[in-house]
Amino acid sequence: xxxxxxxxxxxxxxxxxxxxxxxxxxxxxxxxxxxxxxxxxxxxxxxxxxxxxxxxxxxxxxxxxxxxxxxxxxxxxxxxxxxxxxxxxxxxxxxxxxxxxxxxxxxxxx
Amino acid sequence: xxxxxxxxxxxxxxxxxxxxxxxxxxxxxxxxxxxxxxxxxxxxxxxxxxxxxxxxxxxxxxxxxxxxxxxxxxxxxxxxxxxxxxxxxxxxxxxxxxxxxxxxxxxxxxxxxxx
Numbered sequence: 001x002x003x004x005x006x007x008x009x010x011x012x013x014x015x016x017x018x019x020x021x022x023x024x025x026x027x028x029x030x031x032x033x034x035x036x037x038x039x040x041x042x043x044x045x046x047x048x049x050x051x052x053x054x055x056x057x058x059x060x061x062x063x064x065x066x067x068x069x070x071x072x073x074x075x076x077x078x079x080x081x082x083x084x085x086x087x088x089x090x091x092x093x094x095x096x097x098x099x100x101x102x103x104x105x106x107x108x109x110x
Numbered sequence: 111x112x113x114x115x116x117x118x119x120x121x122x123x124x125x126x127x128x129x130x131x132x133x134x135x136x137x138x139x140x141x142x143x144x145x146x147x148x149x150x151x152x153x154x155x156x157x158x159x160x161x162x163x164x165x166x167x168x169x170x171x172x173x174x175x176x177x178x179x180x181x182x183x184x185x186x187x188x189x190x191x192x193x194x195x196x197x198x199x200x201x202x203x204x205x206x207x208x209x210x211x212x213x214x215x216x217x218x219x220x221x222x223x224x225x
Contacts, residue, residue, distance in 0.1 A: 034213070043116075043203045043216030044154070087153075096142060096207040098214060100154040 004088045009105040018075040020104050022088030025069040032093050033064060035073045037084040038103070044087065047073065083108045112138050112208040116217030123194055123224055131189045131220045133160075133204030139184035140206035144214070145177075148201040160187040160204075194224040 005023040012018040024033065035047040048055055048062045050071070055062045061074040075082055087103040113136040123129050133143055141162045146154040158179055159167040166179035178190040191198055203219045 038154075041201070041219065041221070043114075043205070043219045045216070046213035049213065096214060097144065097156060097159070098154075098205070099156065100146075102153050 004090055004101050006086070006088055006101065006104045008102065009107070011107050011109055012075075012078045013109050014080060015077055018078040018082065018106060018108070020073040020075075020086050020088075020106060021070065022073070023070045024088070024090045027068050027090050030092050031090045033062065033068075033071050034089045034091065034098075035060070035062065036087045036089065036098075036100075037082075038087070039081075039084045044100075047086075078106075078108045080108050080110065082106065112136075112206075112215045114140075114204060114206050114215045114217045116202075116204055116220050118220060119218060120221040121223070123222070125195055125224055126193055128190055128192045129194055129222060131191075131202055131204075131222075133187045133189070133206070133217050135185045135206050135208075135215075138206075138208050140187075140208075141184060143181060143187040143204055143206045145179065145187075145189050146203045146205070148203060148219075154203060157189075160189075162187075191222065194222070196224045198222065199224045 032049050032051050034049040036044040038044045048060050050062045064071045085103040085105050115134045117132045143160040145157045147157050148154045157172045160179045160181040162181045168174045181187040201219050201221050205214045205216045207214050
């Protein structure tokens with residue numbers, strides 16, 4: 001699976017959009033971009049995934065660049081409960097193993 | 111969504127004893143489950159893949175005789191930390207994929223403290 005690079009930490013004001021970047025310049029054509037988050041002392045939670053088109057669900061939006069070398073997870077209206085470590089993972093669909101990088105620690109500021 | 115449940119949520123044990131952690135899929139069957147370990151302020155590290163009805167597959171550097179995995183049914187995998195030492199203190203997390211779903215579901219984790 002391709003390696004990803006994320007900033008170690010970010011702050012965002014409550015109510016504002018949180019934009020979390022991820023670089024995956026070595027992604028191959030059959031690899032998807034997945035996002036998970038881990039709230040302190042809990043198991044990770046799936047957020048969203050995509051291949052090349054932008055995706056949106058009730059939790060977040062995922063914007064993938066045209067060359068697929070980077071992506072951005074957007075939490076449109078961040079709340080204090082969104083404070084967590086966010087992991088960007090690229091993998092082939094069907095490969096159920098997940099390789100976690102260091103992630104981005106997002107802190108939502110009241 | 112699907113639910114994966116771990117038990118216990120936390121456990122304290124004495125050095126040299128063994129501890130068993132259970133991972134259950136509550137509303138689906140899981141032929142494969144994964145076990146991760148997470149040390150403080152670090153990311154999750156995959157320890158092993160648990161396969162129903164067959165031997166587990168361990169990642170490089172993980173001692174299979176120390177971390178015993180049993181996947182005897184389609185809804186239960188267990189991880190036993192044998193002869194635990196303080197350096198085994200960690201957060202252990204299991205996960206299971208759901209059928210053709212593209213996301214994995216994780217248990218809530220078990221915090222093990224060896225004293």
